[in-house]
Amino acid sequence: xxxxxxxxxxxxxxxxxxxxxxxxxxxxxxxxxxxxxxxxxxxxxxxxxxxxxxxxxxxxxxxxxxxxxxxxxxxxxxxxxxxxxxxxxxxxxxxxxxxxxxxxxxxxxxxxxxxxxxxxxxxxxxxxxxxxxxxxxxxxxxxxxxxxxxxxxxxxxxxxxxxxxxxxxxxxxxxxxxxxxxxxxxxxxxxxxxxxxxxxxxxxxxxxxxxxxxxxxxxxxxxxxxxxxxxxxxxxxxxxxxxx
Numbered sequence: 215x216x217x218x219x220x221x222x223x224x225x226x227x228x229x230x231x232x233x234x235x236x237x238x239x240x241x242x243x244x245x246x247x248x249x250x251x252x253x254x255x256x257x258x259x260x261x262x263x264x265x266x267x268x269x270x271x272x273x274x275x276x277x278x279x280x281x282x283x284x285x286x287x288x289x290x291x292x293x294x295x296x297x298x299x300x301x302x303x304x305x306x307x308x309x310x311x312x313x314x315x316x317x318x319x320x321x322x323x324x325x326x327x328x329x330x331x332x333x334x335x336x337x338x339x340x341x342x343x344x345x346x347x348x349x350x351x352x353x354x355x356x357x358x359x360x361x362x363x364x365x366x367x368x369x370x371x372x373x374x375x376x377x378x379x380x381x382x383x384x385x386x387x388x389x390x391x392x393x394x395x396x397x398x399x400x401x402x403x404x405x406x407x408x409x410x411x412x413x414x415x416x417x418x419x420x421x422x423x424x425x426x427x428x429x430x431x432x433x434x435x436x437x438x439x440x441x442x443x444x445x446x447x448x449x450x451x452x453x454x455x456x457x458x
Contacts, residue, residue, distance in 0.1 A: 292316035
């Protein structure tokens, strides 16, 4: 942690509309490997917030790779996952990679990770408004629809964590084909209490790309070009990743 530095280089320095609440979008996950679909989630969320009536203004976007303590098969070491995320983020002018989670040996729950983001983003009082005052920045989860579905499964999430995450932060979820997430939220006793903190975004162009499918393709020697950024593919090949 001694050399850790929170990335701020692509964070907006001024709020465009002082009447709105400044937020950053955070994509948590294994990112094993990162794909174009992960990057596409940011585009879908930003478009939705731009062209619909919401009180949120996006001032930054982050990728936060999970810690090595996350008990998932075939999870590469943080060094490789962070490197691939940074290469993918370099393809954009607005996405940053925060390595804080990966510096912990144990699994970091989503709530403490959000608290970390909130603390770092608001050390100086938040973002400057048009009037010269400052507003606190709220970190918001960006995820696929499976995240919200997992919150309805007993034992997967702590009930108090769900409540605190949605009450204090919020989530933007991208709907998957064949799943009506709005109904999922309405029919859950906890999620339904925070419907105004869960924004469901329709996939304008359905995309079922997953990191698992990408790993399987690489293992079989199949091409993942146009699914994974070229610089990430180069890194995978140079380091002989996912081949076994």
